[in-house]
Amino acid sequence: MLGHIARRLGSNGLKGISPQQLLPKETHRHLQSSLDTIRPISTVSLWPFSSQPRDFSQPNSSWSPEMQKVYDHYYALCDTDTENGEGKKRPWRKLPSYNRSIKYATGGIHLSKLIQAKARLFTRNVKEQGATFEYVVFVNKEEKRCVCVFQAGRLLEGAPGHVHGGAIATMIDTVTGTLAGFLSGPIMTANLNIDYRSPMPLDSVVLIHSALDRIERRKTYITSKVTSTDESKLYTEATALFVSISVGHLFGSRN
Numbered sequence: 001m002l003g004h005i006a007r008r009l010g011s012n013g014l015k016g017i018s019p020q021q022l023l024p025k026e027t028h029r030h031l032q033s034s035l036d037t038i039r040p041i042s043t044v045s046l047w048p049f050s051s052q053p054r055d056f057s058q059p060n061s062s063w064s065p066e067m068q069k070v071y072d073h074y075y076a077l078c079d080t081d082t083e084n085g086e087g088k089k090r091p092w093r094k095l096p097s098y099n100r101s102i103k104y105a106t107g108g109i110h111l112s113k114l115i116q117a118k119a120r121l122f123t124r125n126v127k128e129q130g131a132t133f134e135y136v137v138f139v140n141k142e143e144k145r146c147v148c149v150f151q152a153g154r155l156l157e158g159a160p161g162h163v164h165g166g167a168i169a170t171m172i173d174t175v176t177g178t179l180a181g182f183l184s185g186p187i188m189t190a191n192l193n194i195d196y197r198s199p200m201p202l203d204s205v206v207l208i209h210s211a212l213d214r215i216e217r218r219k220t221y222i223t224s225k226v227t228s229t230d231e232s233k234l235y236t237e238a239t240a241l242f243v244s245i246s247v248g249h250l251f252g253s254r255n
């Protein structure tokens with residue numbers, strides 16, 4: 001049974017410490033039954049969430065009318081579920097956004113307690129709505145691209161009155177990484193190149209367009225540009241490289 005953990009996390013999983021050494025008996029039993037339900041990520045849906053956690057990309061009262069309008073535009077282009085279970089096929093899909101994805105992956109609830117239980121996603125860890133990163137990602141699987149609607153809150157200041165370059169880089173990494181993960185499964189950012197073209201005022205609502213450039217072996221290349229919502233103004237351009245990893249990579253295994 002514990003061989004499951006070693007196989008799934010890689011041969012050096014948790015650096016040679018066995019789960020029995022780390023966990024009380026009861027917790028270990030729960031972890032084991034959770035792991036038994038986890039399938040290798042490559043063989044399950046690339047978005048393998050099971051329960052109904054809070055989706056942080058739902059509209060809220062901090063959203064400006066402009067943010068809401070663009071959201072409504074893309075939401076109307078999305079797949080829908082009807083009451084008789086027959087969905088309407090449309091090209092776009094709204095991706096949910098959680099503050100701890102591992103917790104909601106099938107079988108991940110106990111794993112999330114074992115690995116840095118208090119960790120939270122960088123872009124979803126401020127309680128006050130609208131203060132930092134308000135965003136929602138829509139993906140178009142056929143065209144292998146996505147659009148993120150991003151409203152930059154006042155706590156993201158860099159140059160006075162304007163959004164910090166690191167906050168913009170964070171959003172580009174997040175959006176391009178989301179697309180790469182959607183298309184290629186588990187990945188990590190290997191390279192991110194950013195050209196800042198115009199300063200972005202705080203409270204701006206912008207679009208982050210990202211598209212697949214190419215996939216070569218384990219490498220997924222994504223291009224990205226940040227524009228005003230009417231696309232007349234260019235704020236930022238970027239290219240990103242993501243490398244596919246095994247889950248064990250995060251625990252020190254090279255397999």
Ligand SMILES: CCCCCCCC(=O)SCCNC(=O)CCNC(=O)[C@H](O)C(C)(C)COP(=O)(O)OP(=O)(O)OC[C@H]1O[C@@H](n2cnc3c(N)ncnc32)[C@H](O)[C@@H]1OP(=O)(O)O
Binds near residue numbers: 177178188191216245
């Ligand atoms: C929902 C929110 C989504 C958020 C997404 C955000 C994701 C992140 O921010 S991840 C955090 C930041 N990134 C990291 O910490 C990654 C640190 N780096 C690493 O772990 C490793 O270097 C890693 C995984 C990128 C590559 O290592 P490894 O798996 O050993 O791959 P390796 O064999 O060296 O390289 C594979 C290929 O990629 C290429 N490559 C690797 N790194 C780079 C690089 N920096 N530049 C160009 N090419 C590279 C190699 O040349 C090789 O190419 P080829 O197939 O042609 O031979």
